Amino acid sequence: MPNYDVHVLSGVVSYPVIVAAAGLAAAHGVPLALTTMALVLGYAFYVLGSDLPDMDHPNALIHRGTKPIVSVVVGGAVYVNAAGSINVGEPWLNMAVEWGIAVLAAVIAWFAFTWMMPKHRGIVHSFLFAAVYGGLAFVLVEYGLNMTTGEGLYVGFAAFCGYALHLLLDGELSLL
Numbered sequence: 001m002p003n004y005d006v007h008v009l010s011g012v013v014s015y016p017v018i019v020a021a022a023g024l025a026a027a028h029g030v031p032l033a034l035t036t037m038a039l040v041l042g043y044a045f046y047v048l049g050s051d052l053p054d055m056d057h058p059n060a061l062i063h064r065g066t067k068p069i070v071s072v073v074v075g076g077a078v079y080v081n082a083a084g085s086i087n088v089g090e091p092w093l094n095m096a097v098e099w100g101i102a103v104l105a106a107v108i109a110w111f112a113f114t115w116m117m118p119k120h121r122g123i124v125h126s127f128l129f130a131a132v133y134g135g136l137a138f139v140l141v142e143y144g145l146n147m148t149t150g151e152g153l154y155v156g157f158a159a160f161c162g163y164a165l166h167l168l169l170d171g172e173l174s175l176l
């Protein structure tokens with residue numbers, strides 16, 4: 001089984017192949033826009049995708065690295081909603097109690113992230129998830145960053161390929 005370094009480095013070095021494939025397709029009328037920004041973003045999504053499927057393993061670096069981010073995002077979101085809703089006395093005390101609630105949610109998210117993750121090499125290691133990841137990259141680039149559809153399609157394609165590269169190296173070629 002390839003480890004973290006092998007997965008990530010294979011993504012880091014193989015990107016020119018993706019650029020070549022997309023460039024060839026674009027030259028034959030496929031609506032992919034290989035602008036400098038799209039190429040750089042595509043590289044980021046490609047390399048991230050090359051390790052992302054191992055999110056489903058509790059000991060994997062990407063799983064452990066994502067946990068605090070999820071935890072902080074949930075805690076922050078709960079605080080935003082709880083802010084101003086507690087009144088136990090002084091403003092600083094209200095704020096501290098609101099953060100107490102936020103922290104409780106953050107801790108629950110910390111454990112839930114591992115508990116709720118599908119089993120290792122289950123559905124997260126599938127082409128369905130590769131397509132979902134590519135789709136999310138497309139939506140983020142086109143609607144989140146307001147780039148063109150062609151740029152979004154290119155970044156989505158690169159993201160999908162990075163994820164698929166991981167599945168290929170694992171020898172885990174399932175659709176679902």
Ligand SMILES: [Zn+2]
Binds near residue numbers: 125166
């Ligand atoms: Zn894997």
